[in-house]
Amino acid sequence: MKIITSIFDLNKEIKDYKNIGFVPTMGGIHAGHISLIKASQNKKSKTIVSIFVNPTQFNKRDDFKQYPRDIQKDVAILEKLNVEYLFTPNIKDIYKSKAKKFNLKKKDKILCAKYRIGHFEGVLNVMNRLMTIIKSKDLYMGEKDYQQLYLIKKFLSKKFKVRINSCPTIRINNIALSTRNKLLKKRSIRKASEIALFLKKVKYKSKFESTKLVSDLHNYKIKLEKKYHIKVDYLEFRDEKSLKLNNFKNKYRLFVAYEIDNVRLIDNY
Numbered sequence: 001m002k003i004i005t006s007i008f009d010l011n012k013e014i015k016d017y018k019n020i021g022f023v024p025t026m027g028g029i030h031a032g033h034i035s036l037i038k039a040s041q042n043k044k045s046k047t048i049v050s051i052f053v054n055p056t057q058f059n060k061r062d063d064f065k066q067y068p069r070d071i072q073k074d075v076a077i078l079e080k081l082n083v084e085y086l087f088t089p090n091i092k093d094i095y096k097s098k099a100k101k102f103n104l105k106k107k108d109k110i111l112c113a114k115y116r117i118g119h120f121e122g123v124l125n126v127m128n129r130l131m132t133i134i135k136s137k138d139l140y141m142g143e144k145d146y147q148q149l150y151l152i153k154k155f156l157s158k159k160f161k162v163r164i165n166s167c168p169t170i171r172i173n174n175i176a177l178s179t180r181n182k183l184l185k186k187r188s189i190r191k192a193s194e195i196a197l198f199l200k201k202v203k204y205k206s207k208f209e210s211t212k213l214v215s216d217l218h219n220y221k222i223k224l225e226k227k228y229h230i231k232v233d234y235l236e237f238r239d240e241k242s243l244k245l246n247n248f249k250n251k252y253r254l255f256v257a258y259e260i261d262n263v264r265l266i267d268n269y
């Protein structure tokens with residue numbers, strides 16, 4: 001595996017390479033990331049993984065500082081997977097050039113965009129920069145971060161003529177894998193697993209009594225907060241394609257975000 005840190009070197013290395021799959025990450029490689037890498041390897045002749053903890057998408061400085069990083073372990077995992085390229089740029093290099101700024105409209109300020117002010121503007125900013133550098137036509141991203149997937153499709157897929165390959169969420173003991181899970185205490189992992197199982201059941205029930213469940217959701221939210229001592233930001237049914245609220249005509253998902261041990265977890269079912 002070639003580890004490349006500068007944009008200059010990367011351009012030299014993959015300049016004429018068309019058939020490359022791109023897996024952007026913030027590191028702390030886990031089975032969720034690995035599933036994206038394997039999806040790319042199944043379709044593309046080469047795969048590039050980026051590891052970049054992007055400061056502009058953190059709306060809290062402490063969250064950025066505490067974000068788990070273990071580059072040595074990540075390199076070992078990626079080597080074993082026979083990934084061809086790892087791109088680990090530094091902050092200065094990524095942000096040295098001027099680039100378009102993204103602003104979300106009111107109708108996009110829902111779910112995490114409502115609770116993490118500036119987060120998706122930061123995500124779109126860095127993805128715009130990374131995609132300008134890497135120029136892959138195939139991006140591999142996880143459904144765990146569903147709203148991110150939605151916004152990148154909306155704002156960037158046309159500009160870069162890129163195919164966004166969305167990959168299912170990988171869970172262990174019902175909990176969606178996330179680099180942030182490393183910050184959880186054992187007790188909180190147990191709670192998160194119970195919460196996930198409960199929400200899975202709510203989604204299942206919604207197939208038979210969706211309208212009633214919408215009115216129950218607020219009570220479920222309060223019940224979860226009291227029972228597990230967590231802060232639930234949102235618990236909402238939304239349309240898969242449009243992210244419109246409580247539209248049960250098309251495929252829909254149950255979206256949740258909550259804070260436990262000062263760690264923010266998200267998932268959708």
Ligand code: AMP
Binds near residue numbers: 026027032170177
């Ligand atoms: P992150 O390193 O958290 O920024 O995630 C990098 C990519 O991996 C994003 O496209 C995520 O949606 C995806 N990802 C993270 N966790 C999972 C998971 N549990 N299952 C599938 N994909 C995931």
